[in-house]
Amino acid sequence: MPDNAKLIREKIDQAVAILKEQNIDAWMTFVRETSMSPDPSLDLILGMDMVWQSAFIIAKDNQRIALIGHHDAENVKAVDAYTRIIPYVQGIRDNLVNALVELDPNKLALNYSEDDVAADGLGHGLMLTLQHYLNDTDIEKRLVSSEAIIGALRGRKSATEIKRIKAAIAKTQQIFTQVGEHILPGKSEADIAAYTHSLLRPDGLATAWDKEYCPAVNAGPESPAGHGGPQAKYKVKPGMLIHMDFGVKLNDYCADLQRMWYVRKDKSEPLPGKVARAFEAAHRALLAGFYALKPGVEGWQVDQAARDTLTAAGYPEYQHAFGHHLGRMAHDGSTVLGPRWERYGRTPYGIVEVGNVFAIELGVEVKGYGYMGLEENVQVTGKGAKWLSEVQTEVWLI
Amino acid sequence: MPDNAKLIREKIDQAVAILKEQNIDAWMTFVRETSMSPDPSLDLILGMDMVWQSAFIIAKDNQRIALIGHHDAENVKAVDAYTRIIPYVQGIRDNLVNALVELDPNKLALNYSEDDVAADGLGHGLMLTLQHYLNDTDIEKRLVSSEAIIGALRGRKSATEIKRIKAAIAKTQQIFTQVGEHILPGKSEADIAAYTHSLLRPDGLATAWDKEYCPAVNAGPESPAGHGGPQAKYKVKPGMLIHMDFGVKLNDYCADLQRMWYVRKDKSEPLPGKVARAFEAAHRALLAGFYALKPGVEGWQVDQAARDTLTAAGYPEYQHAFGHHLGRMAHDGSTVLGPRWERYGRTPYGIVEVGNVFAIELGVEVKGYGYMGLEENVQVTGKGAKWLSEVQTEVWLI
Numbered sequence: 052m053p054d055n056a057k058l059i060r061e062k063i064d065q066a067v068a069i070l071k072e073q074n075i076d077a078w079m080t081f082v083r084e085t086s087m088s089p090d091p092s093l094d095l096i097l098g099m100d101m102v103w104q105s106a107f108i109i110a111k112d113n114q115r116i117a118l119i120g121h122h123d124a125e126n127v128k129a130v131d132a133y134t135r136i137i138p139y140v141q142g143i144r145d146n147l148v149n150a151l152v153e154l155d156p157n158k159l160a161l162n163y164s165e166d167d168v169a170a171d172g173l174g175h176g177l178m179l180t181l182q183h184y185l186n187d188t189d190i191e192k193r194l195v196s197s198e199a200i201i202g203a204l205r206g207r208k209s210a211t212e213i214k215r216i217k218a219a220i221a222k223t224q225q226i227f228t229q230v231g232e233h234i235l236p237g238k239s240e241a242d243i244a245a246y247t248h249s250l251l252r253p254d255g256l257a258t259a260w261d262k263e264y265c266p267a268v269n270a271g272p273e274s275p276a277g278h279g280g281p282q283a284k285y286k287v288k289p290g291m292l293i294h295m296d297f298g299v300k301l302n303d304y305c306a307d308l309q310r311m312w313y314v315r316k317d318k319s320e321p322l323p324g325k326v327a328r329a330f331e332a333a334h335r336a337l338l339a340g341f342y343a344l345k346p347g348v349e350g351w352q353v354d355q356a357a358r359d360t361l362t363a364a365g366y367p368e369y370q371h372a373f374g375h376h377l378g379r380m381a382h383d384g385s386t387v388l389g390p391r392w393e394r395y396g397r398t399p400y401g402i403v404e405v406g407n408v409f410a411i412e413l414g415v416e417v418k419g420y421g422y423m424g425l426e427e428n429v430q431v432t433g434k435g436a437k438w439l440s441e442v443q444t445e446v447w448l449i
Numbered sequence: 450m451p452d453n454a455k456l457i458r459e460k461i462d463q464a465v466a467i468l469k470e471q472n473i474d475a476w477m478t479f480v481r482e483t484s485m486s487p488d489p490s491l492d493l494i495l496g497m498d499m500v501w502q503s504a505f506i507i508a509k510d511n512q513r514i515a516l517i518g519h520h521d522a523e524n525v526k527a528v529d530a531y532t533r534i535i536p537y538v539q540g541i542r543d544n545l546v547n548a549l550v551e552l553d554p555n556k557l558a559l560n561y562s563e564d565d566v567a568a569d570g571l572g573h574g575l576m577l578t579l580q581h582y583l584n585d586t587d588i589e590k591r592l593v594s595s596e597a598i599i600g601a602l603r604g605r606k607s608a609t610e611i612k613r614i615k616a617a618i619a620k621t622q623q624i625f626t627q628v629g630e631h632i633l634p635g636k637s638e639a640d641i642a643a644y645t646h647s648l649l650r651p652d653g654l655a656t657a658w659d660k661e662y663c664p665a666v667n668a669g670p671e672s673p674a675g676h677g678g679p680q681a682k683y684k685v686k687p688g689m690l691i692h693m694d695f696g697v698k699l700n701d702y703c704a705d706l707q708r709m710w711y712v713r714k715d716k717s718e719p720l721p722g723k724v725a726r727a728f729e730a731a732h733r734a735l736l737a738g739f740y741a742l743k744p745g746v747e748g749w750q751v752d753q754a755a756r757d758t759l760t761a762a763g764y765p766e767y768q769h770a771f772g773h774h775l776g777r778m779a780h781d782g783s784t785v786l787g788p789r790w791e792r793y794g795r796t797p798y799g800i801v802e803v804g805n806v807f808a809i810e811l812g813v814e815v816k817g818y819g820y821m822g823l824e825e826n827v828q829v830t831g832k833g834a835k836w837l838s839e840v841q842t843e844v845w846l847i
Contacts, residue, residue, distance in 0.1 A: 084566040086658050087778050091485050100659045102780065103792055120792075121768065125673050126662075140768055142791025163573035165581075168482040171572035175561035176594070178573040180794075183563075196574070255650065260484050261498045264524075275523050370519065370538055380485050382500065393540025394501055394518075396578075 054211060055098050055303075060132050061209045062095045063109060069203045070111040076156030078200050080107045081173060081181055090172025092162055092201055094303070094379055099126055104143045104180075107133070110154060118146050144184050151190055159190060160197035166396035169205055169384020170198040202385040206376055207406035213430065215304035216377065216408055219259070220428055220440050222299050223306040226250050230266075234293055234312055234449055240268040240281035247297065259298035259305035259381040266297035269422045276414065276422035289316040292326060292421030293449070294414075298381055307381045307410040308440055309426035312447045322446055329366070329417045330446050333425050336361035340373050340388070340411050341429060344403060344436040350374075351399035353388040357413055366415045372399075374411040377428055381410070407431040408439065452609060453496050453701075458530050459607045460493045461507060467601045468509040474554030476598050478505045479571060479579055488570025490560055490599055492701070492777055497524055502541045502578075505531070508552060516544050542582050549588055557588060558595035564794035567782025568599040600783040604774055605804035611828065613702035614775065614806055617657070618826055618838050620697050621704040624648050628664075632691055632710055632847055638666040638679035645695065657696030657703035657779040664695035667820045674812065674820035687714040690724065690819030691847070692812075696779055705779040705808040706838055707824035710845045720844055727764070727815045728844050731823050734759035738771050738786070738809050739827060742801060742834040748772075749797035751786040755811055764813045770797075772809040775826055779808070805829040806837065 070078060080097075082090045083104045093100075096107055103120030110116070117133040124138040137146050151159065163178065164170035173181075185191045208216070226247060233246045247266050251258070258265035268274075268281040271291035287293060291314045298306035311330070313322055322330075340357030354373040362368055372389025375382045386401025388409060409431070414424030423446075428439045468476060478495075480488045481502040491498075494505055501518030508514070512532055515525050519536040526534060535544050549557065561576065562568035571579075583589045606614070624645060631644045645664050649656070656663035666672075666679040669689035685691060689712050696704035709728070711720055720728075738755030752771040760766055770787025773780050784799025786807060807829070812822030821844075826837045 084780055084782075087489050087780065087782065088566045088569060089487070099661065126678065129678075139792075140790075144791060161573075163577070165574045165578045167574075168486045168572070171486060171574035173573050174566070174569035175559075175571050175573045175576040176563045176565075176569035176596075179561070180563045198574075252653065263497065280524065280527075382482055382485065384482075384485065392538075393542060394537075 056130050056132070058209070058211050059096060059098050059130055061211060062204060063115060063132050065207065065209065066096065066109050066200065066204050067111065067113050069200050070109065073199055075111065075158045075160050075195070075200065077108055077110045077154055077158070078160040078197050080162055081105075081177060083177060088174060090162055091169045091380070091384065092172055095204060096132070097127070097130065099130075106143065106147055108150065108154065110156070114154070116150055118143055118150060148184055148188060151185070152188055156190075156193060158193050158195045160195050160200055162197050162201065164196050164198035164201075166398050167198045167202060167384050170196065170201040202401060203404070205378060205383055206385045207404055208378060208408050212304065212378065213408065215302045216306065216428070217439060219299055219301040219304050219306040220308070222256070222301050223297060223308055224441060226299065227295070227297070227308065227310050230295065231312060231447055231449070234287055234314070236287050236289055236314065239283045239286045240270050240274065241283040243268045243270075243295070244281035251299065257300040259300045259307055266295045269294040271421045272419055274421065276416070276424065287314055289314050290420070292417060292423060292446075294422045294424050296424060296426065303379055305377060305379065305381045306428060306440070307377055307426060308428065309412060309414075309424045310443055310447070311423055311425065312449050314449045322448065323420065326417055326420050326423070326446060329415050329423045332361060332364040332366050333413060333415055333423055334444070335364065336413055337411060337425050337427065340413075341436050344374070344388070344409065344411070344429065344431060346403055346405050346431060346433065348403050349399065350386045350388045350401050350403065351391050353403070354390050354399065357411075358390065361413060361415070369413045369415070373413060374409040377408045377410045403431055405431055405433050454528050454530070456607070456609050457494060457496050457528055459609060460602060461513060461530050463605065463607065464494065464507050464598065464602050465509065465511050467598050468507065471597055473509065473556045473558050473593070473598065475506055475508045475552055475556075476558040476595050478560055479503075479575060481575060486572060488560055489567045489778070489782065490570055493602060494530070495525070495528065497528075504541065504545055506548065506552065508554070512552070514548055516541055516548060546582055546586060549583070550586055554588075554591060556591050556593045558593050558598055560595050560599065562594050562596035564796050565596045565600060565782050567603055568594065568596040600799060601802070603776060603781055604783045604802055606776060606806050610702065610776065611806065613700045614704065614826070615837060617697055617699040617702050617704040618706070620654070620699050621695060621706055622839060624697065625693070625695070625706065625708050628693065629710060629845055629847070632685055632712070634685050634687055634712065637681045637684045638668050638672065639681040641666045641693070642679035649697065655698040657698045657705055664693045667692040669819045670817055672819065674814070674822065685712055687712050688818070690815060690821060690844075692820045692822050694822060694824065701777055703775055703777065703779045704826060704838070705775055705824060706826065707810060707812075707822045708841055708845070709821060709823065710847050712847045720846065721818065724815055724818050724821070724844060727813050727821045730759060730762040730764050731811060731813055731821055732842070733762065734811055735809060735823050735825065738811075739834050742772070742786070742807065742809070742827065742829060744801055744803050744829060744831065746801050747797065748784045748786045748799050748801065749789050751801070752788050752797065755809075756788065759811060759813070767811045767813070771811060772807040775806045775808045801829055803829055803831055
């Protein structure tokens with residue numbers, strides 16, 4: 052991945068601009084042993100794991116300071132993104148306190164957030180350690196959450212990031228096509244998942260989320276929809292809906308799509324009316340959300356457009372959010388296009404911005420046939436939403 | 450991995466015993482969106498990712514309560530490890546507060562720790578959320594760190610865990626043998642790493658840590674030792690030491706070994722005296738640590754035995770810890786066999802226990818030849834340490 056270091060420099064430049072916009076002097080990502088306890092922001096501003104306590108400070112005045120264990124100095128230098136690299140052997144404390152006192156920021160943003168998991172990379176124990184380090188300074192009073200910085204930084208995809216997401220979508224669509232040819236009566240959900248995984252192996256590709264649940268496959272009305280793993284006991288039979296939720300991670304970026312097939316009893320069987328009506332309702336609701344998705348709206352407004360369209364058509368509400376950011380992760384944090392339910396905290400109140408990429412999705416149960424779930428990937432432009440995936444406009448027939 | 454659910458039940462049983470031992474009524478792992486923000490303990494007590502806020506409470510009286518999003522209920526049931534599963538749709542708050550008030554624990558252990566990263570899975574933001582949830586109760590005053598629970602639980606490997614670690618070590622040793630045949634003059638560090646990765650592909654194996662630095666390869670005296678990635682510019686030449694630090698992750702468990710080769714100028718060249726003396730000093734220091742490693746000692750005492758032996762032989766101190774736990778991660782948290790340096794916090798004061806598995810390691814620079822690093826994997830038994838790896842007793846000749 053030759054453009055990784057370039058991408059990191061792009062994102063750090065973007066972070067400096069966001070600090071200016073939000074008038075925050077400095078943002079610090081403070082980590083340790085990140086292979087066990089990763090901070091999601093580290094991928095954006097460094098792109099490698101750290102073993103010892105390490106701090107990456109990006110300042111509004113364009114300083115980029117890396118305080119790291121001496122073992123890591125060579126690797127961090129190689130990224131060529133930090134203007135000052137301050138290595139240590141026995142402990143980070145003195146270097147860190149000195150750097151912060153010298154910087155004397157109006158606010159110091161740290162990675163903790165009640166609402167955005169992508170901005171909650173700082174462990175509570177490590178926060179306590181930092182507070183001890185800062186005991187003799189008055190910086191502790193200037194600590195703020197970095198959630199607005201990280202929300203903007205993760206959410207506003209750069210050109211390189213959009214390119215990578217598109218490549219992941221293209222690969223995912225290609226795999227859906229191949230899998231479609233493999234869905235035959237007698238095959239189980241587990242068979243379909245295993246075949247999907249076999250298509251990843253030649254390129255050494257990863258799934259966009261936990262492999263055991265990626266793809267999620269639902270064959271017929273008995274198979275419980277949700278985040279369930281594909282099971283050997285549910286087998287493809289004529290007269291069933293087959294649903295698959297899947298995405299690859301390619302070059303560190305994800306796709307997240309759902310596709311629907313109907314297994315005909317014979318080649319002349321038309322799509323059952325009940326299935327066709329459910330698809331139409333779900334598809335129209337998806338489009339209602341798509342058209343509501345534009346810069347400046349709040350996340351919940353997009354969800355509501357889709358949700359109201361679905362319920363107006365006589366179907367029950369889906370029990371999840373309509374959309375989520377898509378990027379390095381299938382669920383990429385920040386603003387959620389979801390209802391104002393307790394569990395979403397303040398994330399549905401986030402503002403949609405140009406450059407955001409979302410996966411939008413919803414589904415309905417079709418009694419006697421199975422789960423009908425649709426999901427597409429879209430980019431927010433100045434003019435509104437734009438499809439990144441090839442929209443499924445009808446149920447595929449088998 | 451058919452024995453995963455069994456392993457999880459083993460570890461939860463172990464956790465209940467540890468709660469009794471430590472007289473803590475309840476231990477709660479509170480998480481959300483764990484594919485982005487994993488809590489290392491979740492692998493031990495659940496073995497899958499959660500999307501929504503979820504809480505797993507293990508109680509001294511053997512209750513095992515899972516409070517989860519309704520989507521995840523089927524998957525959690527399938528693990529068959531929780532006695533009460535309480536699903537929710539809109540928010541976890543009421544269910545969680547009710548369950549805790551009903552449980553009324555003397556102490557409620559949570560996953561935060563200044564010292565042990567493996568016990569610091571609770572994000573600071575999520576901790577704030579939990580504190581808000583508990584506002585109207587007095588449970589907040591009973592919150593304690595779970596570090597002693599997690600240290601014991603991760604550290605005391607079960608029979609199944611030891612079996613898996615042994616399998617990872619065996620596979621890693623096999624790969625070292627194959628790689629040794631591939632180290633030829635003209636090959637670069639990057640070539641050696643690429644060849645190592647090619648040996649993982651047929652079995653779809655993962656590396657024990659970040660693939661870019663696993664293996665770490667050092668060819669000759671110019672290549673900087675540390676956590677550096679293998680580089681194309683350093684090539685194997687006669688008269689060089691070749692050093693490789695590597696391990697596979699097999700069935701979720703890791704190996705972590707270092708091996709040394711010397712590239713002879715011709716087949717009759719003996720190992721240079723300076724290299725032989727460095728190996729002997731490093732090997733003796735490693736053995737000194739090995740013999741100091743037994744139940745009841747503190748981590749730093751083991752490090753000191755090795756460190757003193759090395760410096761007594763006239764070599765400088767290594768700038769890292771002598772040993773670290775090995776398990777699901779190459780650096781598996783808890784007690785460190787390391788010096789009492791600031792950066793290690795209290796981890797060198799941890800007590801070595803029966804069932805612990807450590808990677809023990811040290812190295813010296815051999816001027817003009819390269820880095821000499823040795824690392825073996827060992828298990829702590831009632832009688833002392835036991836080798837799990839086939840100890841390298843001499844530098845391998847090429």
